[in-house]
Amino acid sequence: MNSATLPPSAAEALHPADLATLLEKREPGTAWETLTTLPLPRRAETFGYLSPACQAAVAAFSPTPALAELLTAMDADERADLWARLPEEAREALGRALAAAEREDIRRLAAYPPGTAGAVMTSEYAVLSPSLSARDAIEALRGQAATKETISVAYVLSSERRLLGTVTLEDLVLSPAALGVAALMRPDPPSVGADEPAPDAARLVQRYDLPAVPVLDSTGAMVGIVTADDAMDVAEAEATEDFEKAGGTGAGLVAEMGRASVPLLYSKRVGWLVALVFANILSGAGIAAFEETISANLALVFFLPLLIASAGNAGSQAATLTVRAMATGEVRMADWGRLIAREALVALALGVTMAVAVAGIGVWRGGAEIALVVALTMVLVVLAGSLVGLSLPFLLDRLRLDPASASAPLVTSLADIAGVLVYFSIAAAVLKG
Structure with a gap:
């Protein structure tokens, strides 16, 4: 197995998915050294492509401050998954190193049982008020874009975070500037409960050809979205598990x-x-x-x-x-x-x-x-x-x-x-x- 660290120029030239494939074949310590040569956003993106087992192994070689920095830059659902795989001592150390907002978000997402929609959702979704005009809604999305998973679809919520409808960025751009979001939104979109099985969310994404499906808690308030790429991962994992069981080997092999x-x-x-x-x-x-x-x-x-x-x-x-x-x-x-x-x-x-x-x-x-x-x-x-x-x-x-x-x-x-x-x-x- 090649244990040499990739030169920074070679690492940056590769697509994060291809770089992750190379790092999977290296020792965890060497993989971490290569990751540290990358800018933080690219480091987080590449880390997200690593397999769960490899992520946990690489994280064990990273200093707590550097790992906290990496988690902060990762997508919310991915950092919650990593948090759940870390040993208790590492979580305690990270909890002290993370900002309060990130720490609470991780703990909230990680609290959902594995295999549920809540466990695979992300809390980084775009929100609009129904009282906004199309012009103001576009400006609001511009301000949210840097921290959200996607702004191609925004979720229109009431003051109690009840899901009223969805509106696409395309609709906002093509509509008259003064037209209200309430008139543009598509009411009562398909949704899934946070405690429902994750494959149910994946099936909704597939059936209605959605970029993401909203996730509601037990009170009906919106708490996250399951994106199409996460739904694909869920569907792939479910199919793999079925094949493993059909072969009589059990899950995870x-x-x-x-x-x-x-x-x-x-x-x-x-x-x-x-x-x-x-x-x-x-x-x-x-x-x-x-x-x-x-x-x-x-x-x-x-x-x-x-x-x-x-x-x-x-x-x-x-x-x-x-x-x-x-x-x-x-x-x-x-x-x-x-x-x-x-x-x-x-x-x-x-x-x-x-x-x-x-x-x-x-x-x-x-x-x-x-x-x-x-x-x-x-x-x-x-x-x-x-x-x-x-x-x-x-x-x-x-x-x-x-x-x-x-x-x-x-x-x-x-x-x-x-x-x-x-x-x-x-x-x-x-x-x-």
């Missing part, structure tokens, strides 16, 4: 994958795999229960991997589609009855198609009876796997568990067990003579 140690990778993956080893013993028990049927018809063994894999694949497909649809709000518990009926029809069509595809091989390997067993089993296991894959996320949601826990390994194991039992039960019934 992808973000650490490049630096993960062997013990960490082992601990993240071993739990599900060991649990499913014991679950798959049921498959072995099913095979053992039909030893006589198998020994009398060895051709059955040829089709076993194919059939249980087909069940698992169908189940994984259905589970993946369902989990993602639930995560995006496309489907809810009330939709289960409609979806299960539709999935049954789709699964039957898929099963029949796959049965036709393998029936000829069944005739070739073991004759008409074997072909019949394989075809019937194919239809039933694809049907069973699909219905299990679709229903398991709904069941977990009803139990107040994360639907993403209906991971591919779990669905596949359940489909394997069902496939073995169905296959050999049909074989025993058809081939008993």
Whole structure:
């Protein structure tokens, strides 16, 4: 790993995001030394692009006064996130070094539980009074611009900080100078509660194509905004977490994958795999229960991997589609009855198609009876796997568990067990003579 400090000219020539990528590959102390060569605004912007783990590691090498200076220059939401990741001793020292306004703002933002809209919002948003004219509103935004996340949209608030509406900078510029903000604003904009899940805010940004969504506290007063870039980060984190759970590794592994140690990778993956080893013993028990049927018809063994894999694949497909649809709000518990009926029809069509595809091989390997067993089993296991894959996320949601826990390994194991039992039960019934 290159530990050399970048020359100031090279560091300033890079985009902050590209510079952050280079600093991620250096030792934290070296990264901090490089950051100190940059002007404060650029230093704060570059620091904001570092991963959370890297930010905490680099912050540990910075003197308290310099870190306080950096936090003051960072965006409000980013410095609150960093504050939450620092050890208690560092927060106490920083609290004494920060100005009272920044200290209180950080503590207020950091007080919201992780995963809520309040935890990802910023308090740096433009505010206008409904009594202002368009001309005065533009001047007011000019005065706020240096300290706000964006002024492209301003939020019109009452004296009690109730959200009355929004007005864009474009509307103010293009309207007659004397026209009032109250006449220009768009009333009752979409908003989200500070204690609501952050993905809800991200979905509002996406659905209404908003540059930011306002965040309200329990009293209805506006306390912040979740910007489009933060909403993208939330959506990416949610999708990554779902993929991790679908793979049976738990949350947080992808973000650490490049630096993960062997013990960490082992601990993240071993739990599900060991649990499913014991679950798959049921498959072995099913095979053992039909030893006589198998020994009398060895051709059955040829089709076993194919059939249980087909069940698992169908189940994984259905589970993946369902989990993602639930995560995006496309489907809810009330939709289960409609979806299960539709999935049954789709699964039957898929099963029949796959049965036709393998029936000829069944005739070739073991004759008409074997072909019949394989075809019937194919239809039933694809049907069973699909219905299990679709229903398991709904069941977990009803139990107040994360639907993403209906991971591919779990669905596949359940489909394997069902496939073995169905296959050999049909074989025993058809081939008993």
